[in-house]
Amino acid sequence: MNTALVINKLVVVGIGLIGGSLAAACKKRGVCSEVIGVARRAEVCERAVANGVVDRATTQISELAGELGEGDVVFIAVPTLTVKKVLAEIKSCLSPAVTITDGASVKGSVRDDVVAIYGGEPSQVVLGHPIAGSEKSGVDAADPELYVDHRIILTPLKGNGVNHIERVTKMWQAVQAEVLEMDVDEHDAVLASTSHLPHAIAFSLVDTLAHDHQNENIFRYAAGGFRDFTRIASSDATMWRDIMLSNKPAVLSAIDMFVANLTRLRGMIEAEDATNITGVFTRAKAARDRFTNMLSHQAYSKTMQENAHSHIVYKVAPGGTVQGTIRVPGDKSISHRSIMLGSLAEGVTHVEGFLEGEDALATLQAFRDMGVVIEGPEDGRVTVHGVGLHGLQAPSGPLYVGNSGTSMRLLAGILAGQKFESELTGDESLTKRPMNRVALPLAEMGASIATANEGRPPLKIHGGAALKGINYDMPMASAQVKSCLLLAGLYAEGKTSVTEPAPTRDHTERMLRGFGYDVQRTGDTITVESGGKLTATDIDIPADISSATFFLVAAAITPGSDITLTHVGINPTRIGVINILNLMGANIELSNEREVGGEPVADIRLRYAPLKGIEVPESQVPLAIDEFPALMVAAACAEGTTVITGAEELRVKETDRIQAMIDGLTTLGIKCHATEDGAIIEGGQLGGGEVESFHDHRIAMSFTIAALRASGEITVNNCANVSTSFPNFTQLAKQVGISLEVIRS
Numbered sequence: 001m002n003t004a005l006v007i008n009k010l011v012v013v014g015i016g017l018i019g020g021s022l023a024a025a026c027k028k029r030g031v032c033s034e035v036i037g038v039a040r041r042a043e044v045c046e047r048a049v050a051n052g053v054v055d056r057a058t059t060q061i062s063e064l065a066g067e068l069g070e071g072d073v074v075f076i077a078v079p080t081l082t083v084k085k086v087l088a089e090i091k092s093c094l095s096p097a098v099t100i101t102d103g104a105s106v107k108g109s110v111r112d113d114v115v116a117i118y119g120g121e122p123s124q125v126v127l128g129h130p131i132a133g134s135e136k137s138g139v140d141a142a143d144p145e146l147y148v149d150h151r152i153i154l155t156p157l158k159g160n161g162v163n164h165i166e167r168v169t170k171m172w173q174a175v176q177a178e179v180l181e182m183d184v185d186e187h188d189a190v191l192a193s194t195s196h197l198p199h200a201i202a203f204s205l206v207d208t209l210a211h212d213h214q215n216e217n218i219f220r221y222a223a224g225g226f227r228d229f230t231r232i233a234s235s236d237a238t239m240w241r242d243i244m245l246s247n248k249p250a251v252l253s254a255i256d257m258f259v260a261n262l263t264r265l266r267g268m269i270e271a272e273d274a275t276n277i278t279g280v281f282t283r284a285k286a287a288r289d290r291f292t293n294m295l296s297h298q299a300y301s302k303t304m305q306e307n308a309h310s311h312i313v314y315k316v317a318p319g320g321t322v323q324g325t326i327r328v329p330g331d332k333s334i335s336h337r338s339i340m341l342g343s344l345a346e347g348v349t350h351v352e353g354f355l356e357g358e359d360a361l362a363t364l365q366a367f368r369d370m371g372v373v374i375e376g377p378e379d380g381r382v383t384v385h386g387v388g389l390h391g392l393q394a395p396s397g398p399l400y401v402g403n404s405g406t407s408m409r410l411l412a413g414i415l416a417g418q419k420f421e422s423e424l425t426g427d428e429s430l431t432k433r434p435m436n437r438v439a440l441p442l443a444e445m446g447a448s449i450a451t452a453n454e455g456r457p458p459l460k461i462h463g464g465a466a467l468k469g470i471n472y473d474m475p476m477a478s479a480q481v482k483s484c485l486l487l488a489g490l491y492a493e494g495k496t497s498v499t500e501p502a503p504t505r506d507h508t509e510r511m512l513r514g515f516g517y518d519v520q521r522t523g524d525t526i527t528v529e530s531g532g533k534l535t536a537t538d539i540d541i542p543a544d545i546s547s548a549t550f551f552l553v554a555a556a557i558t559p560g561s562d563i564t565l566t567h568v569g570i571n572p573t574r575i576g577v578i579n580i581l582n583l584m585g586a587n588i589e590l591s592n593e594r595e596v597g598g599e600p601v602a603d604i605r606l607r608y609a610p611l612k613g614i615e616v617p618e619s620q621v622p623l624a625i626d627e628f629p630a631l632m633v634a635a636a637c638a639e640g641t642t643v644i645t646g647a648e649e650l651r652v653k654e655t656d657r658i659q660a661m662i663d664g665l666t667t668l669g670i671k672c673h674a675t676e677d678g679a680i681i682e683g684g685q686l687g688g689g690e691v692e693s694f695h696d697h698r699i700a701m702s703f704t705i706a707a708l709r710a711s712g713e714i715t716v717n718n719c720a721n722v723s724t725s726f727p728n729f730t731q732l733a734k735q736v737g738i739s740l741e742v743i744r745s
């Protein structure tokens, strides 16, 4: 065999769309020495040769008996129920050294055929399924590009020889397909839902309408929707009949599931149940949008530029100034809580200014997964149809909250009070973060909650436990822990009190009151009592001061800058960044101060003034906890030394933020070092270089703004997670004057 070739001869039995396309693709790419077609009808053989799809063709496989051996591949591409006949013929005349594979859409029935004919699982027959069908069929539809970037699922049998599996794999890869392996039964169950059911529905729908006496009109006026939905009803009828019959049990259960759901929807329409119809449609839309994004390799935020699966790098040119008036997206902490409390309320809550970032969307999805009807988000507007404190339903699987610590910890409190079991999972970063800080006090309240090793996610929560209120002395200043326990307190017998070692963001308390729920505060202790209810309300979410921080610091370090950030939340428990920048000498002006929905907001203007190093007061640390990565850039650009202490919590965020910032600043030529609970940073000249964000959104954005004062270009690696909190960051950064290039790979 010529070593440049991937296989020797390729024999395609059945020269339709699937077989003809592999033949044409192999010919075009020089994958094999010769392509031979086998078809039942002589005219198909002639057309295949005339079209250049195969080199030669025959109606009899047996004619090839003498010439095939090791290195040759036979691809069986006939309707599923004909495979058995072809296999029997092959067995009777071809050498056991020949590799045989197929393209049937159902694998269980073909496996049974193989076993019946060979009396076991032979080495040479490797089953496969190219997921690249189309409504087109026949030799004229053969397309040499059909398999490019499509998936081929191989379902090897135990008896298969490694050489045969490898040969089939390499053949598919050579026509630019992606090869995956799956178990036969799993394949058939997955395909029953994703492919066989939609085909059954499309055929049945068109057939139903075609029988209608008004069908002429229906087809004449049926525009895009009908056409889009029923495209696959033009697929090959024999092939699909065979698929339905050979995958009968899995197809039947998929049809039953669908019929039950359609009947439920019918009932909702009959009862004019607008809320639940909205529920079905919004859940479906969200799932379909996510799926569309998945197909285009994006994660589920509509507005996001980046995605979690690909590598995104920011290249930021040095210099520039920062100018303009902008509004950054909605507050992340308040966005999470608006969905949570809106869902647990009675009535319909309208939210404006909702953050359409991955973290807040993860919370939204979790509540949809628990049966809450949520419309939007659409330009920051979300409508939550509350189900009341006891109206959540058991989710059908684990609740995945991505990168979001807030979602996981606050949800843990709510879920501890439910009757059903639940599981909370997250991405790689979240899976490393400590959860005992909520799991232990929840257990003390009587919750049955299990973590993985060392208190890490996933969290498994056994519902139905009777919770009891406790008085909890919080060992760390954490709004997430406080909020988790207060939310669990809504379900606990008696009073639940949390005492905080220092003030932390109080959005939960404010919003609970906004929903008409009594929350008491005495000194450092916050108390709720169960037995109340939440009443729906409208929420206007201010711009996120944590996102605004990147532009405040950008202007604060760059001579000539003048920036105004509008409608920013200035809750006293969040304004540490303003206090710290003021202490460093920044020129900050607040105007237009007002209150929206229980939260104070203002426009913030910052004009450049030289910064000086300070000892950051520990009292400010919890009030600026997420702002430290950016503040450490400010410190690097200040005159003198900045000392940060009491900030050990930074080590357990999306990454160890102390170490990540010290590593990056050191790379950029700043003298600095980490301490156990903070850092010491000497102001100096930032140089250019390549820094790592460790997939942490705030680290990525901090090093982006650092370039304004750097002497060379800064490259920031792994920036996809910026979309968790600030989906339009790069757009706003460019708008105000940062020379940023986004590189995806």
Ligand SMILES: O=C(O)C1=C[C@@H](OP(=O)(O)O)[C@@H](O)[C@H](O)C1
Residues within 6 Å of the ligand: 332, 333, 334, 406, 477, 478, 479, 480, 481, 483, 505, 625, 626, 649
């Ligand atoms: O309650 C919240 O919304 C948050 C609290 C803080 O976390 P800790 O409670 O862990 O300090 C903060 O870092 C996080 O971004 C949001």
Ligand SMILES: C=C(OP(=O)(O)O)C(=O)O
Residues within 6 Å of the ligand: 332, 359, 403, 404, 405, 406, 407, 626, 653, 654, 698, 725
């Ligand atoms: C720490 C953060 O978020 P979370 O804890 O919700 O992941 C953050 O946004 O900086």
